[in-house]
Amino acid sequence: MFLALRELAFARTRFGLMGAVVALISVLTVLLSGLASGLVVDGVSGLLRSPVQAMAFEEGTKTDSAFTRSEVTAVQRDAWQGQADVADAELLGTAIVNAKNDDGTPLDLTLFGVEPQGFVMPAAAEGRAVTAEGEALLSVSAKDEGVEVGDVVTLDRLGTQLTVVGFTEDQRTFGHVDIAFVPLRTWQEVHAGLTPGETADPEVYDVGSVVALRGVDGAPDLAAGDAAAGTSARSIEAAFDSSPGYTAELMTMQLIQIFLYGISALVVGAFFTLWTVQRTRELAVMRAIGASTRFLLTDGVLQAAVLLVGSVAVGTGIGAGLGAMLEGTQMPFVLQGQPVLTGALLLVGLGLAGAAVATGRISSVDPVTALGENR
Amino acid sequence: MTTPARTDRATGTATTTVDPAAERQGLTLRDVVLTFGDGDDQVAALDHVDLDVAPGELVAVVGPSGAGKSSLLAVAGGLTRPTSGSVRVAGTELVGLSSRALATFRRDNVGFVFQSGNLVPALTAIDQLRLVEKITGRRAATAPLALLDAVGMAEHADRRPARLSGGERQRVGIARALVASPSVLLVDEPTAALDRRRSHEIVELLARETHQFGVATVMVTHDHDVLTHCDRVVEMTDGRLAPVQS
Ligand SMILES: Nc1ncnc2c1ncn2[C@@H]1O[C@H](COP(=O)(O)OP(=O)(O)OP(=O)(O)O)[C@@H](O)[C@H]1O
Ligand SMILES: [Mg+2]
Numbered sequence: 001m002f003l004a005l006r007e008l009a010f011a012r013t014r015f016g017l018m019g020a021v022v023a024l025i026s027v028l029t030v031l032l033s034g035l036a037s038g039l040v041v042d043g044v045s046g047l048l049r050s051p052v053q054a055m056a057f058e059e060g061t062k063t064d065s066a067f068t069r070s071e072v073t074a075v076q077r078d079a080w081q082g083q084a085d086v087a088d089a090e091l092l093g094t095a096i097v098n099a100k101n102d103d104g105t106p107l108d109l110t111l112f113g114v115e116p117q118g119f120v121m122p123a124a125a126e127g128r129a130v131t132a133e134g135e136a137l138l139s140v141s142a143k144d145e146g147v148e149v150g151d152v153v154t155l156d157r158l159g160t161q162l163t164v165v166g167f168t169e170d171q172r173t174f175g176h177v178d179i180a181f182v183p184l185r186t187w188q189e190v191h192a193g194l195t196p197g198e199t200a201d202p203e204v205y206d207v208g209s210v211v212a213l214r215g216v217d218g219a220p221d222l223a224a225g226d227a228a229a230g231t232s233a234r235s236i237e238a239a240f241d242s243s244p245g246y247t248a249e250l251m252t253m254q255l256i257q258i259f260l261y262g263i264s265a266l267v268v269g270a271f272f273t274l275w276t277v278q279r280t281r282e283l284a285v286m287r288a289i290g291a292s293t294r295f296l297l298t299d300g301v302l303q304a305a306v307l308l309v310g311s312v313a314v315g316t317g318i319g320a321g322l323g324a325m326l327e328g329t330q331m332p333f334v335l336q337g338q339p340v341l342t343g344a345l346l347l348v349g350l351g352l353a354g355a356a357v358a359t360g361r362i363s364s365v366d367p368v369t370a371l372g373e374n375r
Numbered sequence: 376m377t378t379p380a381r382t383d384r385a386t387g388t389a390t391t392t393v394d395p396a397a398e399r400q401g402l403t404l405r406d407v408v409l410t411f412g413d414g415d416d417q418v419a420a421l422d423h424v425d426l427d428v429a430p431g432e433l434v435a436v437v438g439p440s441g442a443g444k445s446s447l448l449a450v451a452g453g454l455t456r457p458t459s460g461s462v463r464v465a466g467t468e469l470v471g472l473s474s475r476a477l478a479t480f481r482r483d484n485v486g487f488v489f490q491s492g493n494l495v496p497a498l499t500a501i502d503q504l505r506l507v508e509k510i511t512g513r514r515a516a517t518a519p520l521a522l523l524d525a526v527g528m529a530e531h532a533d534r535r536p537a538r539l540s541g542g543e544r545q546r547v548g549i550a551r552a553l554v555a556s557p558s559v560l561l562v563d564e565p566t567a568a569l570d571r572r573r574s575h576e577i578v579e580l581l582a583r584e585t586h587q588f589g590v591a592t593v594m595v596t597h598d599h600d601v602l603t604h605c606d607r608v609v610e611m612t613d614g615r616l617a618p619v620q621s
Binding site: 002003006007009010011281282285286287288289290291292293295367368370371 | 445448449452454455475478479480481482483485487489493494495496497498502505506507509510511535551555563
């Protein structure tokens with residue numbers, strides 16, 4: 001550390017520039033991680049924050065379009081309900097709809113058709129719970145669109161009218177669209193394409209998109225239930241992948257993050273390579289004096305560690321500050337301690353790896369070169 | 376302190392009688408050969424060299440460029456392994472030691488003074504000396520500041536090399552070489568970058584420290600002016616060593 005710290009102070013401009021680059025990369029990492037978490041919440045908070053542990057889809061539906069294509073029946077729900085390890089099995093209908101508020105402002109909504117008294121229906125934090133057909137409990141985030149309790153929302157095309165009776169406590173979105181929890185029967189009518197006043201065949205009230213499941217003690221045995229009900233069930237986490245855009249968005253974010261980590265390691269490695277080359281002469285002198293390779297390597301790696309930990313800490317701090325400002329805005333941004341910490345550790349770890357490889361050149365410096373003319 | 380003898384006893388032949396204590400403490404090269412390359416390109420940088428330097432003795436090595444002077448220092452200090460022959464420093468045979476053992480040996484027994492000082496740019500004068508303490512892992516027998524004082528650099532203790540003159544750097548380099556109380560001091564062209572007056576000062580200083588600390592010192596130089604301060608002068612030509620009558 002003796003030499004490491006003095007060299008940091010001596011070449012502070014160079015190390016400062018390098019530190020600034022690493023700090024900026026850390027800021028980006030924090031922002032990306034916040035954006036990724038935000039996208040998850042925005043994309044699937046409706047599933048993430050529901051008590052549902054698994055979803056049974058229609059057998060054979062493809063993963064990427066499962067929620068829109070799948071259709072299950074009450075018979076299948078009853079088969080699931082008959083499983084010993086299933087506590088609750090309920091039909092859940094999903095549909096993304098375009099609607100207009102009282103004043104004509106367009107509104108995108110995901111209808112979640114659920115049993116009004118069932119386990120999937122969330123509590124109302126504002127207003128009251130849904131009791132009758134034609135009523136809707138909206139995600140609290142819909143208030144940002146100007147929706148208020150008492151508003152009547154009209155669905156495009158069908159003209160179905162939904163009265164907003166309350167809001168959930170936290171954000172409930174699906175595919176980045178606010179969820180409107182409506183009675184299952186209302187959803188079934190919309191699903192069948194019925195306009196108001198039209199009478200329906202009884203089988204209309206027999207279907208849902210999926211069977212929402214909750215086990216008696218942890219998630220139920222999906223294979224056994226599938227065999228009994230003829231469905232294709234997935235855990236709630238696996239069902240995220242079936243949400244609109246979810247996989248593509250997350251993959252994009254992860255790819256950017258991976259590139260950032262790679263760039264960071266390479267930049268740090270390149271910097272320390274140049275730095276070590278620049279120090280070749282003094283390294284040769286120290287080796288001639290009898291400094292062991294271990295002494296010099298330890299010093300070099302510690303120097304990199306001080307630089308990395310310092311700049312990543314500063315960058316993460318700035319990133320968290322910026323993130324806190326973003327959290328209140330329309331941006332899908334959620335700061336979470338664990339992914340931010342993981343990102344910071346990765347930056348330090350990969351940077352150290354890059355620096356260690358570069359500093360390894362120390363072991364090939366020949367002490368004899370310290371003698372003779374001043375090259 | 377050993378009184379260095381102004382004789383030519385220790386050069387030229389391997390049969391010269393040497394004070395046994397001096398042989399144990401100082402530097403002894405016996406029949407050392409160092410060749411580079413092979414076949415037609417082979418160069419004998421050192422050609423059957425014998426040299427004895429007693430503690431407290433300052434021996435100057437002169438000779439034309441390419442004669443093998445730096446090679447002599449490299450072999451004597453355990454930086455380069457000779458092709459054949461024996462190198463003993465303070466009673467230890469260096470030939471056959473591993474690289475790691477050689478590094479440790481240099482650390483504890485050999486001091487180097489390089490051309491133009493070769494100081495670490497980031498360190499102040501006093502820190503150059505403290506760095507050696509860090510490398511050896513023990514305190515200098517003479518405190519760093521006292522050593523700087525001995526070379527007349529105490530008032531510049533907090534200056535980095537960039538703010539020191541060539542002669543001042545060389546002084547710090549000498550003080551640094553003495554931190555580990557070495558048995559042998561190897562000095563490569565210490566006055567190459569200095570004017571006449573500074574050159575005399577530096578070599579006088581080297582002679583004084585050599586005598587005071589009882590170090591066996593070998594100094595390579597092109598500068599014939601400064602030879603008066605040396606106890607003995609040897610000349611190197613084409614890898615061969617011969618005494619010079621003063
Ligand atoms: N690493 C090496 N590989 C091949 N030949 C070398 C090497 N080092 C030195 N030599 C050769 O050995 C001979 C002696 O070199 P050395 O550096 O010891 O000379 P010198 O007396 O110190 O010269 P100068 O006064 O110019 O510093 C020269 O012919 C040189 O070319
Ligand atoms: Mg030379």
